[in-house]
Amino acid sequence: MSVLVVGMSHRTAPVALLERVSVSGDALTKLLHDVEQNACVAEAMIVSTCNRVEVYAVVDRFHAVVSEVSALLSVHSGVPMEQLAPHLYVHYEDRAVEHLFSVAAGLDSMVIGEGQILGQVRQALRLAQEQGTLGATLNELVQQALRVGKRSHAETGIDRAGASLVGVGLRLAERALGPLQGRRALVVGAGSMSSLSAATLRREGVTDIVVVNRTHERALRLAETVGGRAAEFGELAAELAGADLVISCTGATDVVITAGMVTPRTMFLLDLALPHDVDPAVRRLPGVTLADLESMQNGEIAGVDDGGRAEAVAAVRGIVSEEVAAYLSAERAARVTPTVVALRSKAAGVVEAELGRLVSRVPEIEGRLRDEVAQTVRRVVDKLLHEPTVRVKQLAESPAGDHYAEALRELFNLDPKVPDAVRRVETIDMEVDR
Structure with a gap:
């Protein structure tokens, strides 16, 4: 499953078109559920503001969902697809993460650095939570994006270099009226x-x-x-x-x-x-x-923003790059967890089966001696598995990390979707993330 973004903003569409595509209230909720009902969509969230309309989804198919989401935006807005399509952008996987982090940091706003977008992303997150269209993947991604936005404002002068639309508007008012x-x-x-x-x-x-x-x-x-x-x-x-x-x-x-x-x-x-x-x-x-x-x-708005904008923007871009790299590394490492759990589950099953056979063949092994033998066998297996499982988690953090998990599955004939232990881990992770 991967993260997909389909949307338009002030950077790609005129305001007149954004007006027609923008959704709120019941219409926003309806669009959210229509997206989530697609068989290829596991999770969905929509950020709809005066400057952007973006659909975020966790998907297992790329082209089919892009076409479906584009069609839904067309239907809900009444804008024919041939007019809508040229203004839409699509981001997938790593690019989707980078885009959301940049949006939350204020880099993609009409007025660079404006802080209102954080509240708008938080509102989108809350609606998706309330409507039950959010899962562990989007929840963690958006929560991290909000942290990136907060960090950007706390560590740089981006909020002072830019201004909110209201602040910019008042500067324009001063040009027309003089002192307010x-x-x-x-x-x-x-x-x-x-x-x-x-x-x-x-x-x-x-x-x-x-x-x-x-x-x-x-x-x-x-x-x-x-x-x-x-x-x-x-x-x-x-x-x-x-x-x-x-x-x-x-x-x-x-x-x-x-x-x-x-x-x-x-x-x-x-x-x-x-x-x-x-x-x-x-x-x-x-x-x-x-x-x-x-x-x-x-x-x-040209010439309205305060000084220091270029330096602040460069600093925030550095933060976003750093945070994207860290998120993707952790996310890739997390993908290998079911495989590691499956390996340990299989090893534990082999140990228990062999101990059972030993007892049936040598029934006089009882009490303390039996416990010592069992502990020794388990320690040997744990030590043999420790190095490969640690290494595969480290290697999984690289861009080609999935290949190492795949190799482990092939070598040990594992299916991480089958063992009960894996399903329990995934369920617990989902409950914690929510």
């Missing part, structure tokens, strides 16, 4: 991105913050955390009229802010939603500046 202190800000939505936006505004010295959300109670809770006030969703147009800076990120499927709701004047709107919350026609209004994921993708 004293400005009135309107936050539309009360989810995780909106909460981050409100908190960032507060840290930037913006004290006049209004929160609007369809569920007023959630707007009230968010407003309280930043010392702002909440307004009813029906008051959105009126609140827009008094706002200098607007940040919108809702889960709506249709436009929330139309051009007719915005009064032409000096004003900045940041649309972080996928699909769009703000009608792109707002850009044509005199004095109004609109930044969204598409415009950021097309280059508006």
Whole structure:
């Protein structure tokens, strides 16, 4: 079984296409189960954010699953395969591990080093766990990816060299409005991105913050955390009229802010939603500046990030390379475990059978003498097996490690899938990893 990634991101697809392919809520859960129901898929997880949609799967067939996952993305999004396929990428085995570690470390983000991706990967992991589509392989891989992401932020300046999309958006707002202190800000939505936006505004010295959300109670809770006030969703147009800076990120499927709701004047709107919350026609209004994921993708963020970016990126790439090598080495070593257990199980069976024959032939061997003979035979077998089993585990860590386990199976006529001992080990490992 190997890890496969099929997906698209801001690096391979325009935001307009990502909007159509992006899934959330019940649609995300449905896609997750549709992937996992494939006969060649043992485990599945989906990372779906404003910048990427990626299906991670543990598979025993490559081409069949790539075709099936691509077809499911097409069906769920309504995007014809001929339009979708050119923007998809596929990573397999070692490349899949490297890709996930790079994503978690922030190297593949629109804004290099942004920390939100860690939470998004963790959310994907939690959903797969809750839906029962996660097993030992993906669980360990994703947990390690999260550790790599944390290490990257702790040991380098990647989070300072880059910034979150919200931080970048506020730098763009300063270009349009000047200093943000004293400005009135309107936050539309009360989810995780909106909460981050409100908190960032507060840290930037913006004290006049209004929160609007369809569920007023959630707007009230968010407003309280930043010392702002909440307004009813029906008051959105009126609140827009008094706002200098607007940040919108809702889960709506249709436009929330139309051009007719915005009064032409000096004003900045940041649309972080996928699909769009703000009608792109707002850009044509005199004095109004609109930044969204598409415009950021097309280059508006150039020159916004802090210094030290190149050095931080190089340091994180080094960490990712190191962690990928360590993970793959440990994973290859783990693959030989069933073979080693099978060998020891077979040897133990031979020992017990021979001891049984000895007792039947020489029945007068009893008590302490019988125990001494049994212990001596077991020690001899253990010593004979110690060196080859240690060596095969060491050799298994190399890229061609599977060949050594295969050779051991051939030499001793082993089938690691058959012995009860192997099945018990695999079951215990699965329970521990979960």
